[in-house]
Amino acid sequence: MPEISVIMPVYNVEAFVADAVRSVLEQTFTDFELLIIDDLSPDGSIAICERFDDPRIRIIRHEQNRGLAGARNTGIRHARAPLLAFIDSDDCWRPEKLALHVAHLAARPAVGVSFSRSAFIDETGQPTQCYQMPRLADIEPGYYLCRNPIGNGSAPVIRREVFEQIAYPGEREGEPEPCYFDESLRRSEDIECWIRIALTTDWEIEGIPEALTLYRLNAGGLSAQLYAQYESWQQVIEKTRAYAPDFIARWERPARAFQLRYLARQAIRLQDGGAALKLTAQALRTAPAILAREPGRTLTTLGAALLLRLLPLTLYRRVEDIAQRAIGQLQKKRIEQDLASRTT
Numbered sequence: 001m002p003e004i005s006v007i008m009p010v011y012n013v014e015a016f017v018a019d020a021v022r023s024v025l026e027q028t029f030t031d032f033e034l035l036i037i038d039d040l041s042p043d044g045s046i047a048i049c050e051r052f053d054d055p056r057i058r059i060i061r062h063e064q065n066r067g068l069a070g071a072r073n074t075g076i077r078h079a080r081a082p083l084l085a086f087i088d089s090d091d092c093w094r095p096e097k098l099a100l101h102v103a104h105l106a107a108r109p110a111v112g113v114s115f116s117r118s119a120f121i122d123e124t125g126q127p128t129q130c131y132q133m134p135r136l137a138d139i140e141p142g143y144y145l146c147r148n149p150i151g152n153g154s155a156p157v158i159r160r161e162v163f164e165q166i167a168y169p170g171e172r173e174g175e176p177e178p179c180y181f182d183e184s185l186r187r188s189e190d191i192e193c194w195i196r197i198a199l200t201t202d203w204e205i206e207g208i209p210e211a212l213t214l215y216r217l218n219a220g221g222l223s224a225q226l227y228a229q230y231e232s233w234q235q236v237i238e239k240t241r242a243y244a245p246d247f248i249a250r251w252e253r254p255a256r257a258f259q260l261r262y263l264a265r266q267a268i269r270l271q272d273g274g275a276a277l278k279l280t281a282q283a284l285r286t287a288p289a290i291l292a293r294e295p296g297r298t299l300t301t302l303g304a305a306l307l308l309r310l311l312p313l314t315l316y317r318r319v320e321d322i323a324q325r326a327i328g329q330l331q332k333k334r335i336e337q338d339l340a341s342r343t344t
Contacts, residue, residue: 002056004032004083004098004157007075009068010046011039016090016216018048019125023092023214025054029099032085035060035078037071045089068153069181069189073170076163076180084158090216091154092121097212101157104208112162112203113194115155116212117335123218129328131335132215136207141198142251145240146258148191150205154213165201166193182239187232192239199244209338217269226263226275233259257287264301271316273309280305 006024010017024034034054038046038061049059060078062071068088076084083105087093097116104114118132134149143149150156163180170179181189197203237255241248264279280302283290291298304323308316 002031002033002081003102004029004085005075005079005081006032006034006085006087006098007037007072007079008034008087008089009037009039009071009075010049010089011041011065011068011071012043012045013041013089014044014048017045019092020087020089021049021052021057023094024087025052025056026095027093027098028095029102032056032098033058033080035075037075038062039067039071040065066183067186067189069183069185072153072181072189073177073179073183077177079160082160084160084163086156086158087154087213088152090218091152092125092214092216093154094210094212094214096210098157100208100210100212104206105157105159108204108206110204111206112159112201113150113197113205114157115150115205115207116210117207118151118155118213118215119211121214121216123216125214125216127214128217128324129332130324131211131328131331133331133334134207136209136338139198139205141195141247142255144191144194144198144205145251145255148194149207150190150194152213152215153190154215159203162197162201162203165203166196185232185235187229188236189232191233192236195236195240199240199247209335209342211335226266226270226279229266230259230263254287254290254293257283257290260286261290261298261301264305268301268304268308271308271313273305276301276305277309 008020034057036049036057036059038059040062046059060074062074072086083102085098085101101114105111117134120128120130122128132151134147134151135143139149167178167180170177181193185192194205198205237248237252260279260283264276264283267276267279307319311319
């Protein structure tokens with residue numbers, strides 16, 4: 001039995017999936033199986049996966065599209081290992097990722113979810129010099145609702161016992177099957193799952209300082225998807241309210257402001273200044289305290305939205321590039337400091 005089951009949902013990613021698979025097969029920790037879940041992909045993604053000749057790969061095919069949550073659930077049900085790692089098929093891992101998570105979980109038996117920081121890459125796989133820099137420890141449940149410290153679906157490695165604890169009965173074509181991620185959510189399904197783990201189990205969720213996930217920024221989305229994402233997030237609020245009403249009563253307003261600000265930053269990435277300004281204004285109206293709580297990030301978002309709205313696009317891109325390089329250097333220095341303090 002392998003030590004880790006790596007679960008990779010695949011749908012319409014033929015431009016990226018080979019890099020994702022290679023990044024798993026090139027791990028320094030080799031005792032794993034790679035479960036590739038074909039979510040009825042309409043392109044050549046699975047044909048590309050089939051070219052890899054490695055006995056650790058298993059391709060599991062859906063008969064109908066079930067979305068990211070459904071593909072992850074299928075992977076969990078087929079996994080044979082005590083540890084489950086997740087990677088989206090347009091992202092990549094650094095070679096030492098699995099080894100460092102195995103060591104982290106071995107050293108910290110109370111930790112059920114181990115995650116890493118992530119480095120951003122562009123559509124061609126080139127680094128942007130910026131990172132996802134979440135809080136790594138002492139994370140209160142409300143923080144998951146506000147900030148999703150795990151960051152993305154390619155960052156966590158999770159003990160099987162965690163999923164066994166949060167499983168709930170589902171049904172497919174009249175047959176019962178356990179569910180872990182909520183398949184009714186086409187977006188925000190990961191946030192909902194992390195919140196459920198934080199609120200209903202005693203497992204700790206903890207990060208390690210290395211940027212081990214290469215998270216691809218795919219600009220193929222439309223601004224309209226921002227509002228669909230917001231609707232999914234509101235579904236998460238209502239689902240959580242049903243079993244934790246006091247938690248939602250305390251955290252809904254600040255969390256809503258954080259979510260609106262996050263969507264404003266996504267609008268900036270899509271270079272939609274109008275949407276970015278509108279979303280930032282909504283965030284400030286919803287919970288003005290967000291400005292006092294995180295002034296740097298809030299003012300940076302507002303400033304970027306204004307510049308995007310006012311400057312010619314070519315000039316804005318130059319300003320953005322300078323700002324990203326400066327931010328990236330600060331983030332890299334913080335990672336180095338965290339690594340140094342861990343070894344002393």
